[in-house]
Amino acid sequence: MARGLADFNPNALWLLRAKQSVPDGKSLTAERLAAMVGATKAQILDYENGRRVPDPPRIKKLAAALGVTPMDLMDVQQAQYWEVSDLRRATGHRAQDVAQQLGISVKSYRRFEQQGIVPARRARFLDDTAAALGVSLDDLERAITRIPAVRDRRRRATELIETLDERYVSRPGAWTGPDVDDPDLLELAALYGRPPQRTRRVLTYELSRLRELRLRLERERTTAAYDPDPARQERAVDGIRRWTQTYNRRVKAIPQRLEEFHRTAQPSDSWQVLVDLYDARATPEGLLLVPSQLLSKPDTLRILPPSLVQRWKISGIEVARLTAAGVRHVRHFDELYAALFPGIRPPSSAAFSRSRDRQRTEHVFQPPLGKHLERVSIPPRIWDRMIQILETRGAVEVEIGPAYTLKLGMSRHPGGAGAVILGPDFDLSPDDSILFELPEDKSALPRQRSGRSEAGRVGPRPSSTYNGK
Incomplete structure (x- = not known):
């Protein structure tokens, strides 16, 4: 008998049923509970006396009828020994149901349960599996190590x-x-x-x-x-x-x-997004956000694990930030990703440097998005690309939300260039947001390389960056 089922707690079922009451004020009888879950009175009594063990679907029905979780019907003291298959059964799931919810074959899911091998190119697999089972990611990862x-x-x-x-x-x-x-x-x-x-x-x-x-x-x-x-x-x-x-x-x-x-491990597109967020200091430590439209492939955010990247919307603008686990992932595996994807620039070692001789340029905005006042950052790699376009076209516009546009262009100040966000709540002139002085030699425009800028620190204090109407 599988451990997840063997660790069913008959006494927990009896106590929970005894505590339940029905509209007439009486206790919930075994016969009435049986009718609620599609079983017989004899089966319920066998469960409570430890003579039989319910299968996962029956465990889920019993938990729903009693208003508890399937785990409440288990001997959770034995959970420290559970493998993934045990954890699945203890939460009232069948393998075919979980596989269907994850959109993979039963064979692939069985391989994961039996060997701990995650299907290739399924960046969110562990997060999605934990959500399907209704357990934490940490509990799932511990169960994997016990296989x-x-x-x-x-x-x-x-x-x-x-x-x-x-x-x-x-x-x-x-x-x-x-x-x-x-x-x-x-x-x-x-x-x-x-x-x-x-x-x-x-x-x-x-x-x-x-x-x-x-x-x-x-x-x-x-x-x-x-x-x-x-x-x-x-x-x-x-x-x-x-x-x-x-x-x-x-x-x-x-x-x-x-x-x-x-x-x-994440595919190359996802790794590039993780690097961009890290270099932009969009982390719990850096307290910055990056609009998804300022990333190379905004749609990639949707396939990244929620355990690594947080996503939400502010005034209709989708923004993202690495989680603490995402920061650890980037720092711990950056060299292995460099071996796999040599064409992707590795994360900047200066992104979080505190030494004075390694000051990094931050392209940070503080737009008043409705009632929110958030600091928004442009990833260095994206900034470099915008500067290249600025050299040839004289202006860059990026729609970062249904009603907001980021504009980078020349200022009316001599030799100046500026960036503004235009939206329904405010409309700024480039003169109100000078980010850097434009040199006469356009080849010397400030660019970021390895987290540093050739032009030094840019931008006024955030409080003076925006003066909306």
Whole structure:
């Protein structure tokens, strides 16, 4: 019997039924409850006495009749041992019903339950599955780690990565990564359910980090063996110990890192949006927002997991911001994404730098959108594109909502350029919002590269940026 059903709590059902009352003021009888859920009185009594266990659909009906959740009928103390299939049954769902709600085949969903492999190119899969089951994302992820196949995969992946480490990391010559047809690489790709070429790109990066550590370790060994200075030799011996420990930790950490990455990795378009939001400091830490129309592909926001990106509307303008989990995702996996999508500029290391010598330019507006007063940011990459258009056309307009337009153009001030938001509640002149001084040489227009601007900090204080009518 599956654990999710075996952990049905008969006493909870009896107590909940006893506490219920019907219009005549009497307690809810087993016979009346049976009629409400399409069962017999004998079945209800068997459930309450522990002689039978209801199936998931019956659990859901019982919970609805009693005004509780299916989880209230379970022995939740056993939840710490539940796998995904147990969690699904305990919440009153069948596999085919969840698969239909997620829009995937039952086979693909069963594979997820049994092996913890997320279907490819389903960016929201974990979030949608948690919502379908009515549980938190954290509870779902903990249930995934308890799947025996996931534990076996991590154990086998550790063995394969150690073998690939010995085979390639110390190989002399230019670093090219593991061979495309290496049987251990192919097995590793099959374990994660991902194409070999994709797995090779990610693993090539991880092994390159080990290669750098190995070079440091070899330098320390050379110093310890041949340096004439005893003090340097002693420091080198200590360095060998420290670098060896670091090396071993890195090797052991790779399987778990790959497991988490393949489970939550986003396609290239989604990754670009995450980078744009991060560079624009649209995060809980940065307290800025980005209108969806200022992102490269606004529709991509709709396929991003809600756990990574928040979306809402202000005065009809759809805005977005990374969640705390989204920020962690970008920072933790940026190097693996760089290996997968080398054509996408990685997130700026200066986006949240506090050092004075790394001040980044922020293109921030504070438009009075109705009753709201929010700080809106333009991602650096999008700003660069707008500046290029400004050079050739002399003005840029982007509709950011049904009634609002962002306009970037030349100011009447000598050598000035400005940006304004035009809308029904206010209508500003470019003179009211000068963002930067336009140099005589247009090739020197301010652009952002790696979170910095060639023209230094721009823009007046937000309070003076907008003076609506």
